[in-house]
Amino acid sequence: MLQDPLTLYKLIVLYMLNRVSFPMTTAQVSDFILEKEYTSFLTLQQVINELTDTGMILSETIRNRTHLRITAEGQETLHFFENRINEAIKQEINTYFRENEYALRNEVSVLGDYYKSTSGEFEAHLVAKDRGIRLVDITLSVPTEEMAASICDNWQAKNQQIYQYLTRELF
Numbered sequence: 001m002l003q004d005p006l007t008l009y010k011l012i013v014l015y016m017l018n019r020v021s022f023p024m025t026t027a028q029v030s031d032f033i034l035e036k037e038y039t040s041f042l043t044l045q046q047v048i049n050e051l052t053d054t055g056m057i058l059s060e061t062i063r064n065r066t067h068l069r070i071t072a073e074g075q076e077t078l079h080f081f082e083n084r085i086n087e088a089i090k091q092e093i094n095t096y097f098r099e100n101e102y103a104l105r106n107e108v109s110v111l112g113d114y115y116k117s118t119s120g121e122f123e124a125h126l127v128a129k130d131r132g133i134r135l136v137d138i139t140l141s142v143p144t145e146e147m148a149a150s151i152c153d154n155w156q157a158k159n160q161q162i163y164q165y166l167t168r169e170l171f
Contacts, residue, residue, distance in 0.1 A: 009039050009047045010056075011085050012093070014078040017057060017070035019097055021131065022105050026059075026066040032096055038089075062113050110159045112152030117141065122148035126155045128163055136163055 016029055026048060033044055048068065051057045056074035060067045070078075097104075111127040121141045128136040136159070142148050155162070 005039070006043070006047060006050070007081075008084070009033070009043065010051055011078065011081055012038065012089060013044075013047060013051060013068075014056060014070060014074050015082065015085055015090065016093055017068055018075055018078055019093065020101070020104070023060070023067040023069040023108055024104065025108060026068060028104055028107065029068060032093070036092060062111055067108060110156055112155040114145070114148035114152055116145070124148040124151040124155075126152070126159075128159050136166065 012033065013029060016032065017024060029048070030041065030044055033039060034041060039047075048057070048059070051074065052059045054073075056071055056077055058069045058071055060069075109129045111129075112124065114122050114124045117123045119141075121143060122145050124140045124142060124147075126136065126138045126140070127134060140148075140151060142151065
């Protein structure tokens with residue numbers, strides 16, 4: 001076992017982010033780690049902040065979700081120290097991804113954000129990606145912030161139907 005538990009938690013987060021080809025949200029990482037009772041919420045937040053501060057992971061906030069991605073430096077660090085993660089923990093992570101990868105990928109592949117434009121209108125920016133390829137990228141201008149927020153929320157729930165409708169009507 002490692003002398004410093006924080007080091008183990010950092011390696012677990014790096015291992016998780018290295019296992020997927022898409023960014024994970026802080027909530028997704030937290031759900032797994034807290035469900036397995038590896039550590040507490042506050043300690044996990046400290047771990048994620050330290051990994052971000054040292055450049056081992058990138059953090060990007062989109063609307064109210066923080067997306068995490070491992071960097072080349074994080075991959076290199078993991079390569080050197082991955083053997084310090086217990087095989088049982090690795091197996092739990094691998095099983096988790098085998099059972100949940102589609103749902104996890106879908107959750108972060110559909111993005112909706114809005115902002116106030118220079119014209120005073122609000123613009124809802126909607127994106128659906130698959131394996132890093134943008135399938136749909138739409139910006140809608142609307143008069144109110146409430147409408148923009150509603151569009152983003154509905155995009156999360158109805159993106160597949162909207163994509164199917166667009167392809168059916170345009171092809």
